[in-house]
Amino acid sequence: GLRITSGFTENRGRLEIYHKGEWGTVCDNHFDNVDAGVACKQLGYCSGKMHPASLVTDGKGAIWLNEVHCSGSESKLLNCAYNDDSTNCRHNEDVGIHCFLSCSTEDQGIMHPPRITHNGNGVIWLNDVTCSGSEGRLLNCSFEINIEHCSHHDDVGVHCFLSCSPENEGSLRIMSGFAVNQGRLDINYKGEWGTVCGRDFENVDAEVACKQLGYCSGIMRLPRITSNGNGVIWLNEVQCSGSESKLLNCSFNNNIEHCSHHDDVGVHCFLSCSPENEGSLRIMSGFAVNHGRLEINYKGEWGTVCGRDFENVDAEVACRQLGHCSGIMDPPIHTTNGNGVIWLTDVKCSGSESRLLNCSFNNNIEHCSHHDDVGVHCFLSCSAEDEGGLRIIPGFADNQGRLEINYRDEWGTVCNKNFENVDAEVACKQLGYCSGIMHPAHLISNGDGVIWFNDVKCSGSESKLQNCSFNNNIQQCNHHDDVGVHCFLSCSAEDEGDLRIISGFAVNQGRLEVKYKGEWGTVCANDFENIDAEVACRQLGYCSGIMHPPGIISNGNNAIWLKDVMCSGSEGKLLNCTYKIDTSQCSHHDDVGIHCFLSCSAKDEGELRISAGFAGNQGRLEINYKGEWGTVCDSNFEDADAEVACRQLGYCSGIMHPAGIIRNGNGAIWLNDVQCTGSERVLLNCTYNNDLSLCSHNKDVGVHCFLSCSTEDGDELRIADGYALNQGRLEINYRGEWGTVCYKNFGDVDAEVACRQLGYCSGIMQPYDLIRNGRNAIWLTEVKCSGSESKLLNCEYNTDTLQCNHHHDVGVHCFLSCSANDQDSLRITDGFAENQGRLEVRYKGEWGTVCDRYFDNVDAEVACKQLGYFCVLRLNQIPYPKFNYIPIKTFQ
Numbered sequence: 001g002l003r004i005t006s007g008f009t010e011n012r013g014r015l016e017i018y019h020k021g022e023w024g025t026v027c028d029n030h031f032d033n034v035d036a037g038v039a040c041k042q043l044g045y046c047s048g049k050m051h052p053a054s055l056v057t058d059g060k061g062a063i064w065l066n067e068v069h070c071s072g073s074e075s076k077l078l079n080c081a082y083n084d085d086s087t088n089c090r091h092n093e094d095v096g097i098h099c100f101l102s103c104s105t106e107d108q109g110i111m112h113p114p115r116i117t118h119n120g121n122g123v124i125w126l127n128d129v130t131c132s133g134s135e136g137r138l139l140n141c142s143f144e145i146n147i148e149h150c151s152h153h154d155d156v157g158v159h160c161f162l163s164c165s166p167e168n169e170g171s172l173r174i175m176s177g178f179a180v181n182q183g184r185l186d187i188n189y190k191g192e193w194g195t196v197c198g199r200d201f202e203n204v205d206a207e208v209a210c211k212q213l214g215y216c217s218g219i220m221r222l223p224r225i226t227s228n229g230n231g232v233i234w235l236n237e238v239q240c241s242g243s244e245s246k247l248l249n250c251s252f253n254n255n256i257e258h259c260s261h262h263d264d265v266g267v268h269c270f271l272s273c274s275p276e277n278e279g280s281l282r283i284m285s286g287f288a289v290n291h292g293r294l295e296i297n298y299k300g301e302w303g304t305v306c307g308r309d310f311e312n313v314d315a316e317v318a319c320r321q322l323g324h325c326s327g328i329m330d331p332p333i334h335t336t337n338g339n340g341v342i343w344l345t346d347v348k349c350s351g352s353e354s355r356l357l358n359c360s361f362n363n364n365i366e367h368c369s370h371h372d373d374v375g376v377h378c379f380l381s382c383s384a385e386d387e388g389g390l391r392i393i394p395g396f397a398d399n400q401g402r403l404e405i406n407y408r409d410e411w412g413t414v415c416n417k418n419f420e421n422v423d424a425e426v427a428c429k430q431l432g433y434c435s436g437i438m439h440p441a442h443l444i445s446n447g448d449g450v451i452w453f454n455d456v457k458c459s460g461s462e463s464k465l466q467n468c469s470f471n472n473n474i475q476q477c478n479h480h481d482d483v484g485v486h487c488f489l490s491c492s493a494e495d496e497g498d499l500r501i502i503s504g505f506a507v508n509q510g511r512l513e514v515k516y517k518g519e520w521g522t523v524c525a526n527d528f529e530n531i532d533a534e535v536a537c538r539q540l541g542y543c544s545g546i547m548h549p550p551g552i553i554s555n556g557n558n559a560i561w562l563k564d565v566m567c568s569g570s571e572g573k574l575l576n577c578t579y580k581i582d583t584s585q586c587s588h589h590d591d592v593g594i595h596c597f598l599s600c601s602a603k604d605e606g607e608l609r610i611s612a613g614f615a616g617n618q619g620r621l622e623i624n625y626k627g628e629w630g631t632v633c634d635s636n637f638e639d640a641d642a643e644v645a646c647r648q649l650g651y652c653s654g655i656m657h658p659a660g661i662i663r664n665g666n667g668a669i670w671l672n673d674v675q676c677t678g679s680e681r682v683l684l685n686c687t688y689n690n691d692l693s694l695c696s697h698n699k700d701v702g703v704h705c706f707l708s709c710s711t712e713d714g715d716e717l718r719i720a721d722g723y724a725l726n727q728g729r730l731e732i733n734y735r736g737e738w739g740t741v742c743y744k745n746f747g748d749v750d751a752e753v754a755c756r757q758l759g760y761c762s763g764i765m766q767p768y769d770l771i772r773n774g775r776n777a778i779w780l781t782e783v784k785c786s787g788s789e790s791k792l793l794n795c796e797y798n799t800d801t802l803q804c805n806h807h808h809d810v811g812v813h814c815f816l817s818c819s820a821n822d823q824d825s826l827r828i829t830d831g832f833a834e835n836q837g838r839l840e841v842r843y844k845g846e847w848g849t850v851c852d853r854y855f856d857n858v859d860a861e862v863a864c865k866q867l868g869y870f871c872v873l874r875l876n877q878i879p880y881p882k883f884n885y886i887p888i889k890t891f892q
């Protein structure tokens with residue numbers, strides 16, 4: 001027997017044969033349509049054809065037949081010649097068959113084409129179809145049914161005409177444009193609307209189409225700026241002579257194989273071909289009526305001009321046509337984008353024309369867009385009267401700010417490109433000042449309106465800025481590039497170089513300012529050092545001084561006068577040092593400060609004091625230096641340094657308190673990187689430096705000086721701030737002072753030692769979150785006892801408590817009794833009745849409560865039996881009223 005399996009339908013798929021009691025497949029070697037016909041007839045079909053192995057899913061199990069060869073007359077496949085040696089066959093060679101459901105010649109189908117046709121599925125019937133054209137049916141044409149090299153990507157399609165009548169044939173319409181006269185061109189052909197391919201379509205073809213639509217003329221719109229159509233594409237390679245009355249009278253073809261709707265052509269039909277008003281101009285969307293985007297009325301419609309090759313000479317012609325004396329071009333980057341049509345490109349004027357349309361131009365705007373729309377700036381006046389007047393606009397003062405010039409009867413800015421101090425000097429002299437310098441664009445507020453001058457170059461001898469060389473090409477300029485000037489109030493040497501200190505903690509420290517060119521200004525910190533500060537302080541009448549970096553100085557305003565100040569140290573005035581006045585790279589964030597010394601005498605130099613602490617022996621360390629009290633920076637400050645400071649203060653020793661637990665000081669910070677050996681008598685004998693650039697009062701160091709270094713009475717303990725005398729915060733008397741113990745590594749065995757030292761039998765640790773915070777010193781951390789010690793100080797510990805704070809103070813709960821007598825008693829209290837309420841237990845000589853964690857009815861039953869009850873109900877935690885309590889019933 002035979003069967004078909006694993007196919008799309010029951011009449012096609014993999015061929016299988018029942019042979020020797022088992023189903024198996026047939027190898028496709030030499031298997032052809034004749035063999036398939038025999039197999040299909042055996043299966044009850046009229047005929048069929050072979051499906052090659054590549055179109056058939058692989059079988060499994062036996063492969064029974066190979067090299068099948070039928071004559072076509074056999075009634076069964078096994079009657080054909082075959083070879084049962086299939087050792088060279090694999091299941092990827094399993095043959096398939098497609099059996100025909102009908103072998104009638106009636107009701108045959110039609111074919112479908114490829115690239116623009118959706119892929120089909122199922123069977124592919126015909127290949128190599130060739131018709132003469134006279135046939136009445138497709139099957140009357142010659143064809144093959146061998147589809148071995150075909151797939152559904154090759155399925156063909158047809159487009160059948162809805163009408164073959166010449167009525168309305170070739171009608172045109174314009175679709176999807178900015179206006180009714182411009183957009184995608186559609187044509188009615190064979191009873192159906194479709195598009196026109198843009199290949200070889202030109203303005204002469206558009207002119208024929210527009211005349212057919214009733215317009216006087218028109219031009220082509222490129223596919224790039226035309227919205228895509230859909231449906232059929234009718235015409236390709238349209239070529240008109242220009243004399244045709246209809247587009248269909250032009251030559252064309254219907255081969256659209258290489259066209260898509262991205263190639264759909266458009267037309268722009270002219271609303272008018274009359275010369276009346278042709279070439280009128282207007283200015284749109286500008287800062288003022290005399291400058292903005294240039295538009296032209298052409299073919300009865302307003303449109304823009306492309307900026308390609310448009311220059312000042314072209315703008316001059318346009319402005320004269322508009323009634324102005326002259327003008328310049330505004331490049332597209334300074335002009336707002338238009339919309340609608342772009343009319344002209346590649347405009348070239350000689351300058352003598354009276355109208356822009358008299359210049360040469362073309363309408364090929366293929367490479368233009370509204371980003372390229374050109375603008376013009378027409379001059380309000382070409383008179384030399386008041387030409388070149390200058391003014392300074394909003395600065396810190398009248399003599400500094402943005403420079404503006406009156407040109408062509410209109411105020412505008414100057415571009416900073418190549419503008420230098422010599423140019424600013426000419427401008428300031430013209431404004432009536434003795435001299436001046438340039439202010440770079442980033443220090444100047446942006447202007448608006450026109451930018452008049454660029455590439456200004458003065459020799460310095462000019463009386464007016466306009467007498468210098470310049471150009472009006474501002475294509476690379478914008479108002480971020482507007483230049484400013486700072487004109488000097490005085491060029492006299494009188495009072496030149498006076499100094500003052502502003503905005504400091506005291507009169508001797510703060511921001512340094514210098515009087516220069518008749519005006520107070522700041523000094524830039526670039527390369528400013530202590531030696532420069534020393535010169536400045538001596539000029540101010542102090543004995544010496546040091547620099548204050550910008551980070552701790554309030555910002556100034558107005559001028560920044562000096563930069564890169566370098567003094568040798570012998571100068572009598574700061575202006576005698578070398579410096580630069582080009583401060584364009586400086587800002588007031590870079591203003592330098594100085595701290596001038598009140599005294600350079602050695603008297604009282606190096607005295608110490610402790611400020612703002614919990615007690616007189618601990619707090620912020622301060623030193624009297626150069627006649628003034630100040631703080632010490634904590635960089636590299638250690639216990640050895642604190643020990644020297646404390647001994648100088650009259651204490652036996654001490655330790656450092658880090659900045660994090662010290663209140664910030666104010667005023668001077670005197671010392672940094674203090675390093676003592678420990679043998680010094682005073683802190684100033686240690687090494688240190690005065691470079692405080694990385695210090696602030698957040699880093700002020702503190703010390704804790706010991707009240708005693710004696711070992712007597714140095715190990716007393718006490719319990720403080722607890723609910724009872726036997727529980728609370730643990731404190732120890734150490735170095736003559738009471739302090740707390742850090743909880744780190746502190747356990748019950750340590751608490752037991754502490755409690756025995758306090759006279760109790762034993763005890764447990766209370767964690768810091770149940771203990772009130774202490775104050776003053778934290779003496780011990782990482783306490784480790786074995787349990788046999790009689791005193792806490794006999795245990796291991798360390799005194800480096802920098803990582804501890806009073807939130808970590810440990811507590812102890814010492815037992816009132818360690819006797820087994822009078823232990824384990826229970827009582828009920830604070831309930832509605834004597835048999836219900838809070839459960840308490842007497843333990844270690846003291847009444848206490850029981851935590852409800854894991855406590856359940858079984859536990860309550862035991863407790864109640866101990867209390868003398870026998871029927872038990874456990875109560876949940878309920879807030880009971882605090883009145884009418886039943887007297888406590890206690891059971892041993």
